[in-house]
Amino acid sequence: MKLAKRVADIGESVTLQITSKAKKMASEGIDIVSFAAGEPDFDTPDFIKQAAIKAINEGFTKYTPSSGMMELREAICAKFKKDNNLDYSPAQVVVSSGAKHSLHNIFQALCEAGDEVIIPAPYWLSYPAMVNMSEAKSVFIETSAKNDFKVTEKDLEAKITRKTKCFVLNSPSNPTGTLYEKSDLEVIAKLAVKHKFFVISDEIYEKLVYDNKKYISIASLGKDIKDLTITVNGVSKSYSMTGWRIGYAAGPIEIMKAIANVQSHATSNPASISQKAALAALAGDQKFIADMRSEFEARRDLMVSRINRMKNISCIKPEGAFYVFCDISKLKASSARIADRLLEEAKVAVIPGEPFGTSSFIRLSFATGKEAINKGMDRIEEWLNKNG
Numbered sequence: 001m002k003l004a005k006r007v008a009d010i011g012e013s014v015t016l017q018i019t020s021k022a023k024k025m026a027s028e029g030i031d032i033v034s035f036a037a038g039e040p041d042f043d044t045p046d047f048i049k050q051a052a053i054k055a056i057n058e059g060f061t062k063y064t065p066s067s068g069m070m071e072l073r074e075a076i077c078a079k080f081k082k083d084n085n086l087d088y089s090p091a092q093v094v095v096s097s098g099a100k101h102s103l104h105n106i107f108q109a110l111c112e113a114g115d116e117v118i119i120p121a122p123y124w125l126s127y128p129a130m131v132n133m134s135e136a137k138s139v140f141i142e143t144s145a146k147n148d149f150k151v152t153e154k155d156l157e158a159k160i161t162r163k164t165k166c167f168v169l170n171s172p173s174n175p176t177g178t179l180y181e182k183s184d185l186e187v188i189a190k191l192a193v194k195h196k197f198f199v200i201s202d203e204i205y206e207k208l209v210y211d212n213k214k215y216i217s218i219a220s221l222g223k224d225i226k227d228l229t230i231t232v233n234g235v236s237k238s239y240s241m242t243g244w245r246i247g248y249a250a251g252p253i254e255i256m257k258a259i260a261n262v263q264s265h266a267t268s269n270p271a272s273i274s275q276k277a278a279l280a281a282l283a284g285d286q287k288f289i290a291d292m293r294s295e296f297e298a299r300r301d302l303m304v305s306r307i308n309r310m311k312n313i314s315c316i317k318p319e320g321a322f323y324v325f326c327d328i329s330k331l332k333a334s335s336a337r338i339a340d341r342l343l344e345e346a347k348v349a350v351i352p353g354e355p356f357g358t359s360s361f362i363r364l365s366f367a368t369g370k371e372a373i374n375k376g377m378d379r380i381e382e383w384l385n386k387n388g
């Protein structure tokens with residue numbers, strides 16, 4: 001049997017391989033400390049759960065408009081206005097089954113064979129897979145810790161061709177935690193407008209930004225760049241709602257109409273109950289986010305200070321998201337090998353850098369409690385003292 005070319009290159013996720021091995025070891029009674037989590041470890045706030053229960057009890061259990069119910073799209077527009085100084089109308093918003101689904105829809109609507117999509121590396125592993133599924137080609141820009149993993153004007157300019165269709169911006173970034181400041185965004189916006197390519201701005205970690213830094217959406221820099229940007233966000237990380245599967249995108253109306261059409265034939269609408277929960281999240285008390293963010297910030301500081309006291313590994317302080325991207329190049333082995341040895345020998349689960357486009361780094365998530373962080377750090381330190 002011959003599979004379609006667009007799926008042939010999509011392998012099993014290395015992230016899943018390591019997490020399932022860690023889970024298997026834990027089920028055998030082995031005490032594993034996991035820094036593998038890709039989601040907040042907080043429970044979804046109760047008022048959000050109650051909104052979903054109410055939706056079920058009131059029979060809000062049928063199809064909704066394909067792009068999401070109007071009230072939710074209005075709440076999303078209000079959020080864009082309040083948080084990001086962005087004016088979108090509900091007709092420019094499509095709610096999907098997670099930000100990942102929004103992104104997949106966008107690539108389906110915009111890209112085809114012959115197009116190039118520029119992705120800064122290290123990258124979130126699903127971008128190249130989604131680009132593959134659209135039959136376009138990923139073009140990577142290598143970034144480095146020296147430059148806080150940011151794309152420079154020179155690097156980006158060097159990759160732009162006539163085939164460039166989109167640039168993927170992910171700030172704060174998974175896996176590096178990099179936050180693009182206004183001046184960084186201005187450079188990208190200038191080149192996008194000059195060369196007329198789209199910016200897909202994945203803002204899913206927007207609310208997890210530290211050190212009192214201000215979050216800026218690239219589309220808010222001016223009309224020209226807004227007309228070329230599709231802004232993606234969702235409730236997964238901000239409200240600890242990963243399992244509810246609600247994400248959304250907003251952008252130029254013709255593109256959003258096409259995306260709505262793609263979605264209407266693929267999945268109809270996102271789950272009605274989850275939409276009610278997302279509405280409660282966006283319209284309700286935002287204190288949960290502030291509490292979660294300050295807890296994450298304290299954990300980040302703890303993890304970073306511990307790592308930078310160890311021998312042969314180091315990291316820069318991430319300005320957002322909940323990952324520390326740790327340089328292991330001095331250990332002279334691939335990150336897949338190091339991740340495997342850390343799991344087998346130190347009983348600590350980390351994610352190797354290969355799926356993010358580098359074998360010199362491992363990703364450690366601080367979406368776990370301080371006690372577990374200290375315990376895992378003790379184990380890594382001890383392992384490095386023996387093996388590093």
Ligand SMILES: Cc1ncc(COP(=O)(O)O)c(C=O)c1O
Nearest residue numbers: 098099100124174204234236247
């Ligand atoms: C950079 C990035 N974008 C998007 C997503 C997907 O979020 P959602 O759960 O809303 O699909 C993730 C989840 O890990 C992510 O890390």
